Amino acid sequence: MVTIIDVARAAGVAPSTVSYVLNGKRPISADTRRQVEQCIRQLGYRPPGRRTPAPRQRTGVLGLLAPLRPGANVSALTRFVSATMVAARARNHDLLLLTHDAGVSGLRRTMATAVADALIVMDVQSSDPRIPALLTLDRPVVLVGEPDLPTGLSCVGVDFAAAVDRAVRHLANLGHRSVGIVGAPLPAYARGGNYPRRFTRAFTAAAGSQGLRTRWRPCGDSAEAVDSCLDALLAEGPDITALVVENEVVLPLLVERLHRRGRRVPEDVSLLAVCHDDAADRPPLRLTSVTLPTVELGQLAVETALGQVDPPATRLLAPELTVRESTGPAAATSSCA
Amino acid sequence: MVTIIDVARAAGVAPSTVSYVLNGKRPISADTRRQVEQCIRQLGYRPPGRRTPAPRQRTGVLGLLAPLRPGANVSALTRFVSATMVAARARNHDLLLLTHDAGVSGLRRTMATAVADALIVMDVQSSDPRIPALLTLDRPVVLVGEPDLPTGLSCVGVDFAAAVDRAVRHLANLGHRSVGIVGAPLPAYARGGNYPRRFTRAFTAAAGSQGLRTRWRPCGDSAEAVDSCLDALLAEGPDITALVVENEVVLPLLVERLHRRGRRVPEDVSLLAVCHDDAADRPPLRLTSVTLPTVELGQLAVETALGQVDPPATRLLAPELTVRESTGPAAATSSCA
DNA sequence: CTGAAAGCGCTTACAG
DNA sequence: CTGAAAGCGCTTACAG
Structure with missing residues (x-):
């Protein structure tokens, strides 16, 4: 155990001086203080009572x-x-x-x-x-x-690989050949956020191996952001017959904007959400979703x-794919347009 | 400052004995230990190092x-x-x-x-x-x-008085004269739970002053409990035309059981929920509710x-009353039955 | 199982 | 501004 006597010896001062450095009860010259403080650090002196570093007990x-x-x-x-x-x-x-x-x-x-x-x-x-x-x-x-x-x-x-595999198979089986990905807001990617990046990457890879084309766009949380994302995915490419939505908060808005464009779900466009059940299984439109297993x-x-x-x-x-009402067969106009 | 010497004197033992009681480094007879422990508590002895009760700093x-x-x-x-x-x-x-x-x-x-x-x-x-x-x-x-x-x-x-006042006025204006209260589960009352007790009490008082009769029944969370609560409120008294539901978790079940009984909401019976908006404003049946202001x-x-x-x-x-689809004019059979 | 006494580490009134 | 020394509270080897 290191005592103030050891520190005093090392610093070349009296034990009482070390004591005063430690408790500040009388003024100490800057030189002496510096010298003593250095020895305290080097020797690893701990005052009594704080010597055992908080007996790591269970805190509950x-x-x-x-x-x-x-x-x-x-x-x-x-x-x-x-x-x-x-x-x-x-x-x-x-x-x-x-x-x-x-x-x-x-x-x-x-x-x-x-x-x-x-x-x-x-x-x-x-x-x-x-x-x-x-x-x-x-x-x-x-x-x-x-x-x-x-x-x-x-x-x-x-396990996004498993999640994505199920989603891709489901869409492919329904005849979809070209899928739009409504992504997270750009800042989430910029931050290096884990979920959106992983999902997008995995989805694109799996879709490719099943012969599906994908187009990805990030999507902010405002109505304008949703509109411009939909413009980019649908207006420019009439071949897209299904949307995969990664951005959970945007779901109600997205459904509303599609409705306003006269696009029926799932007759004109299928919607597959990646989110928790609470966000997907909400009347009036109950969404087919890859369920993020939050509780588990x-x-x-x-x-x-x-x-x-x-x-x-x-x-x-591995998340489950729950088929609900928002996915259906690819619209007739699909890739032959 | 209390020292182990003070404790020793009070307990009629040697200071060393007090020391051993405190650090347990050798066995002490039960009698002596008890005696010493009592004096430690009574005199308020604190070991050195823990004497200043943790210099109360902000923890954040x-x-x-x-x-x-x-x-x-x-x-x-x-x-x-x-x-x-x-x-x-x-x-x-x-x-x-x-x-x-x-x-x-x-x-x-x-x-x-x-x-x-x-x-x-x-x-x-x-x-x-x-x-x-x-x-x-x-x-x-x-x-x-x-x-x-x-x-x-x-x-x-x-402010349950304000909440209840709005709810009672709303029901009275719609012509309801006899109201059933679907209460919390009995254990909640037995525990002295604050919310259910207060609400029931305030509602009964306010209803009385507006000339409404009330009948209260506790209600558990199972389908059987809901059924027996509905039996007690509706079957026995055909005059009841509105239900006030205090037990949030029971709402979906309650709507379902009423439907099964052929009781339409709000044509046959009005429903007024006391809960958070998330629980009330949920399609397909959007409930009129007194909104508990959880966030605020x-x-x-x-x-x-x-x-x-x-x-x-x-x-x-004071919670707001939000009128939605589940309350309407009292059914014709009301109190004249 | 307990006490008397020596000892340890730190503090502090005294001296300079 | 610093040191030598007395003192305080707690601990512990020794004795019974």
Whole structure:
């Protein structure tokens, strides 16, 4: 154990001087203070009471890093939060919702003060700058989504290859040959967002192997953005007979704008949504959808975080395709137009 | 300052014995231990290092006590959690979701380990045993719901008198003279749950003053429970022409059971729901509702908790009545049957 | 199972 | 601005 006497010897001062440097009860010259502080750091002196670095006891709290960025999809985030909250309770844990989008430095500060037995990280980017900091946490960490490169951390995510395969087969079987992808807003791609990028990439690849052509356009959340996306996909290319919609929040607006253009769903154009059931299965138009398994993903994340699964593994959940009312046979005008 | 020497003198033992009781490095007889422990508590001895009770620094965390009991209405709870999460972020705070339903002792334990600048308490009972513990927290506390007696703590809640007044007027204007109340499940009342009790009480009073008769029945969440509730309200009293539904989760089931009985809404029976808009405004049947202002309540709770409003105040939000498709003129057979 | 006493690390009134 | 030394609170090897 390092005592102030050791520090004093190293610094060439009296123990009492070290004491005063530490508690500031009388003025110390700048030189002496600097000298003493350096020895304190070098020898690793810890004051009594804080010598054992907080006897890492179970806190009963699970951390969920869920950055609430401006423009975030709050209802999708809330669904995951809810699933995680319930799953954490089943394992006798409370949930600390870390919603501050403060990047790496904020992460370090938060984890220094906030206590949690383990951490789930949402909204993982393809190349995520928080990963080195997460690796030093000495607590179990679970990423929701896969970075491009392996990290040594556990991941849970959606098996987009399987999801896309089902969607593509479904559309191909209905005779569609040319499909438009209504993407996420551009900023989501620019940020390196994981879901939209992965889905688009996987869909395009799978469609190609089934002989389907695809055209992709990002889509913002306003009526104007939806209109210009539809212009780009439909007006310019009359061959497109089906739309795959990745951007959940845009669904009601999209249905409304199509209706206004006189395009009937599914008679004139088929619609396949990629989203949670709550967003798809909503009267009056119940959408065929690839269901993002939010609840199951939350459960899996909690179990991975608290179950101390070892070694770190990546586990993917395959979403179901639920056929409802918004997809039908390709319109007659299809590719022969 | 209390030292182990003081404790030793009070307990009639040697200081070394007190030391061993505290650090457990050698066995101590049960009698001696008990005696020493009592003196430690009575004199308020604190070991060195933990004497200053953690220099109360801002944690940037807001606590939300939201007990997830078995059978809890998770979606209603999630709506409030979501509103609170967003409002807390706007004030630069993360959210600690304390979902453990552990009563008073659990509360003390949780608040000892978990750090939070302030605490919001959901699901407050009419006479809530947690209030004494909450009063000792030395942090701002906001109750969601009003206990029967004033507590000295801040409260936010729903102005049921205003809500009920609007609902009663609406039904009275439509010619209804006899109204059935589909209540919460009985356990909610037995627990002293705040919302159902208050609403039922206020509604019955207001209805009386407008010359409306009311009949109240609790209602569980199963199809059988809904049927027996409807039996009690409709079959036994053919004069009832409108139902006020307090139990949000039962709404879809209730609509379905009425349909099965051949009772058209609103031609044969009017339906007025007390719930959040998401639950009421859902095709195919868009319900007239008294809208519980969940989002606004969450914002108000966060502002009260973090705004250090002083002195403690009770602030109530008046819900709106939104007229949709489920209420209409009283059926001809009404009270003249 | 307990106590008397030496010892340790830190603090602080005193001296310069 | 700094040091030598007394003192304080807690711990622990020794004794019974």
